[in-house]
Amino acid sequence: MSTSNLGTLRSTPRSKNDSTLTTSDPTDVYKFRLTGTSNINLSLNEISSGDDADLRLYRDSNRNGRLDIRNGVVLDEEIASSVNSSNLDDAINVQANAGTYFARVERYAPGSSGTVTYDLDLSATSPSPTTSPSNLLPKEFTVGDAGTVVRDQTYSDAVGDSDTADVYSFRLSRNHRLNSIDLSGLSDDADIRVIQDRNRNRIVDAGEVIASSTNGGNSMDSISAGQLRTGVNYFLQVYQYSGNTDYQLTFDVA
Ligand SMILES: [Ca+2]
Ligand SMILES: [Ca+2]
Ligand SMILES: [Ca+2]
Ligand SMILES: [Ca+2]
Incomplete structure (x- = not known):
């Protein structure tokens, strides 16, 4: 050892x-x-x-x-x-x-x-309530068909003190348009952000956060997929902002 x-x-x-x-x-x-x-x-x-x-x-x-x-x-x-x-x-x-x-x-x-x-x-x-989210990118969940989003997909999970972040790996399909990624079902404050790991080091570096939604309290968060491109590997991170909460994360396909 x-x-x-x-x-x-x-x-x-x-x-x-x-x-x-x-x-x-x-x-x-x-x-x-x-x-x-x-x-x-x-x-x-x-x-x-x-x-x-x-x-x-x-x-x-x-x-x-x-x-x-x-x-x-x-x-x-x-x-x-x-x-x-x-x-x-x-x-x-x-x-x-x-x-x-x-x-x-x-x-x-x-x-x-x-x-x-x-x-x-x-x-x-930095922990809640001055949260800076995890800057690491493990592939905890692979969305859709081997990472390509081809249909509506909803994940039910939780973030809190004992699991402060979840990371989903995904790509856009050429044939199925992704509308948005939505975080709902919150009882406390969690947020989402989309990361493009340009240098492929599985770490969130400066300039790699493409989009985020950080509404307060238990309000829903949503990121429009209009700004995302096909042929790119993205990570969606759900992270604790304050408290402990279940969540539903939906990849909404047109
Ligand atoms: Ca010891
Ligand atoms: Ca293992
Ligand atoms: Ca990186
Ligand atoms: Ca929020």
Whole structure:
């Protein structure tokens, strides 16, 4: 098990690209610190084809600066996990207090053949109620037919302190016109934005936010698709602004 100490995690993302897990060294641990309450954002992506890795987040609950493991069992408190199958991305977005944390990437043996490679992105952004949304772009949901929106599609999910953001990957179809993307069914304030990851680093860089809707309270949010183009890969992010709320996200096709 290798442990990397990242020091204090801040809003500028840290990326650990082309990292490897092997049958003899199947876990990597990334230690970091938060200086105040923050949203921890973790994105495990670019997992090698035919393989599976998973992501877990622990708090150094006994404050000894180490991830304590006895007989293969982690003794520090697990505060979140993401265990999607095959080489789908795994993501964690959770609000957490000041302290020391460990992100652990594990090779999932039954779903892997030999060495697994992956990219891990990490950041800590401003929490509600001064929210700056996660700046990482895991593909948590792929909309429509392999990412192309060809019919009306509605997703029911939630954002809040324990899951501060959801990311949907989508493209426009040449044959089916997308009218708008609508966020409704809110009991508290969530917002949406469309991101074009021009440099394909799976991070929201300056100039990559194409559109957003940030209405207050539990008002609906909506982004017109008129400004989006075919042949481009977009990300739609739903994120907590304040409180915890269920939502319905609709891709409305003409
Ligand atoms: Ca510990
Ligand atoms: Ca996985
Ligand atoms: Ca980018
Ligand atoms: Ca809103």
